[in-house]
Amino acid sequence: MQWDDVVTRIRMLPDFSRFLLPPLFSDLQKVAEHGPVIVVNASQYGCDALIVRNAEDPVHIPLDITQAEACELSSEFHTLAEQFGSSDNQLKLVGILCKLWNHVVHPVVQALGESNVCPGSRIWWCPTAEFTLLPLHAAGPYETKKKNLADIYISSYTPTLTTLIRARQRPEGSRDASSQHFVAIGQGNPVNGRELKCVAPELAVVAQHVTPIVSFTSLEDANATVENALDALDHNQWLHLACHGMPNRTQPFKSSFAMRDGPLMIKDIIRSNWQNPQFAFLSACHTTVGDEKSPDESIHLAAAMQFCGFRSVIGSMWSVDDEVARQVVSAFYRNFIDDSKRLDCTCAAVALHKSVESLRKKIPLEQQIVFVHIGV
Template identity: 65%
Template structure:
């Protein structure tokens, strides 16, 4: 786009905002600036590729999000709870769910209470209550959606969840009857999530760097300046290093080397990231949510503002940290959480956690996960992440507690 046109648009928008926010409302000036700004917008829309500038996307454009499999939007309101199945080449399918917003909110609140200390190995969780919530999710929400999907896609296909409102805090991917010979969602489909349709479309459109030479960095902080120590971080980094030892460009940062500055520098130069540390969600000020480094917090704002060299498009991030998918306390569907920040900053594929991660268990999940991240030619492939997580959980199902089986989710391609 022409730089002069960009500057003209910015200046007019700035002046218009200042007048609108001023103590005296100058209607003549507002009208003049609005006409000038609309004129600039019209000129921008005449440029190739900018015909929809500042306009909502067409539904046909949003359908591109479903090119790899259907996207299921679930929403709760005071009027009804609904699911909308977005398909790439046909009309969406609407399902009215037999559940109220109050019930969804109640399950969400209860689950947050049960899992608030889930990362403590010595904490005896009310696992029966967790299974009870997963059964309710299956009966009232997921089973009707699976029934509709059976007529649309093949078994074991990938699907994407796009939850809104109170649904964002519920593990939809783990819903099931949890009885012998019963049905669970994971028996039918492989689940991923996306904060928005547009985020998934952007992730699909990003052109990956030559996958033959991935740059992989593992950052671990087991001794942060504040917070309790994570004694198994060093072992986790060793497991990651061994799992991706065939990768020629591998870097590891740990303890005193894992500072905010060095972590940001590494993020700017590596397409693949494994991060093992404390995740610190700030539900009142989500942009202040952070990862605990040696010398302080690595915040969402730091990550979003990160500048990358040409051709260093980020591919994948495994966030082995607590609460990386928790958003705003009063607007949980505002997708400003640590995992979404990674996707918005460019990572096409992200693994994040819904609540506290057990330091004693995560190493098993990580090792089992990376076993399935290589394609047939032995190269790392970020599009395998959802399947790799699915297989890791299935492998360890009888070895780790239910809240740790379902804590990690996949976001993106």
């Protein structure tokens, strides 16, 4: 009775009417205000996609793949991703991306077309279970004269529907650039880890594009310590991080970024005193890798940054080549900062899409699709 009384009083507070209750579908539908969100599900009963639309009923698509097959495909891709960069795995990669297209993504694309979602529109993927480890954004037939998903729609991800809704509800931040602060943190020589030779040139590229627009700070090498990074996170709305990313599959909150003096952990980042954070570019390896044994867990480095409050995040799904990262970053900021000379975190997905498109003929396939966008 005491419990019921307390819960009743809490639900009378502003914005707490649904306390300890599941969200209403009418509230969840708001997630699709700027484009459809596709939830992809795998279970022992079958695999499905559910297209959430803003003003209409959701569209249900049964998928021609079993949970066991999805698990096998995920495992096959995970094994392949660990070998990227060491040998030519392009044919195997294309094979996996074709299977993803045939059994998962193409039926969704057909349904989106029937729902009048125009080519060039943004879409959001919300993968669950075995699908969280698969690069849905990169699926395609990979045949001449046939379009891959990236040729049709601009893909983003969200770990959950409510995370994306919250990111959209946060204030846009001041339009006055003088009140915006951007920090670039680069660590090419961590205590434990191989040297990253392109970190300094990468940060120079970021500075070149951003300095004329916002207050800019750079932390490099000896200055890129755990303490300095956490202090910088407290005072900046915009973040570029170039370093090694280290996922911890058994204890996700101990996943970290390698600083000069040790690991900058998710559990410490989450405790930071954020001031309206807007955007983070995580130019680090393995920032969006989930846990193969617990695929429903979304606490990876990029999702954690969004849970912390960043409205828009770019991260990598597997190891990034140092030089490729520099090229992508350069192209990204060139596309990100528009003619109005202001920063807008809602433009990040389109900027990434254009950047990768411009580099297609210059970098290998696995590096073309390694970066993904999460959030608004």
